[in-house]
Amino acid sequence: MKMVHPATADELRWPKDFDTLQTRPLLNVLFKSGVLSYVSVGLDVRVPRYKHGQDGIEEISWRNYGMNSQPISRIWTSLSIAMEKLFHVEGFILLENYDESKNTQNHEVLFPSIDVQAVMQKVVTFVGEVDALSPIGEGFHIVSFPMSNIWVDVPNPELGMRMDEESGETNGSTFKIVCMATSEPFATKLLDMDEDLLTMSSTSVLEVEAS
Numbered sequence: 001m002k003m004v005h006p007a008t009a010d011e012l013r014w015p016k017d018f019d020t021l022q023t024r025p026l027l028n029v030l031f032k033s034g035v036l037s038y039v040s041v042g043l044d045v046r047v048p049r050y051k052h053g054q055d056g057i058e059e060i061s062w063r064n065y066g067m068n069s070q071p072i073s074r075i076w077t078s079l080s081i082a083m084e085k086l087f088h089v090e091g092f093i094l095l096e097n098y099d100e101s102k103n104t105q106n107h108e109v110l111f112p113s114i115d116v117q118a119v120m121q122k123v124v125t126f127v128g129e130v131d132a133l134s135p136i137g138e139g140f141h142i143v144s145f146p147m148s149n150i151w152v153d154v155p156n157p158e159l160g161m162r163m164d165e166e167s168g169e170t171n172g173s174t175f176k177i178v179c180m181a182t183s184e185p186f187a188t189k190l191l192d193m194d195e196d197l198l199t200m201s202s203t204s205v206l207e208v209e210a211s
Helices: 117-129 195-200
Strands: 022-032 035-053 056-062 088-095 107-115 140-146 175-182 204-210
Touching: 022 088, 022 107, 022 117, 022 175, 035 140, 035 175, 035 204, 107 175, 117 140
Parallel strands: none
Antiparallel strands: 022 035, 022 140, 035 056, 088 107, 088 175, 175 204
């Protein structure tokens, strides 16, 4: 796996000595001076680990909370949009090296559509518990709320390694993880939408590259 610059937010850091990364969707909310200002889709990323306990095999997890361990959306949306009943989150694996001649889709589902309303209730409860002494009351803060208890394996690009016959170089499969929080009924229709139109749709977009 390639290493990425720690100042970027569009590439996912994958340690070379770990075979598996798992992810689940988050709802990220941005507080500005204690006021909930913007909402976006996020990703919670972990390295799964297992240990022997008194009750058998126990699942634990390891996280790196540094840069590129939790990717940040490149497009956020407003609180009023996030409160709409149709607002939901979907995640995809966008294949960059797929063969168009085979008439196949250029994406796979990472996780299905998840309604945001239940999570927004948790956000409301959290906001109600923030007092004047909270550090969130000053500056900018992002608070993440898990949207699912189910973890999904991220495809390992190195497992798709192949030899280029002409150059003799070994290349891995390349893909992007694309997550969208939107009120549009079908997020798949937004995957190929022009950037300006996507922004006008008030859709939050998270996009990270893996190679």
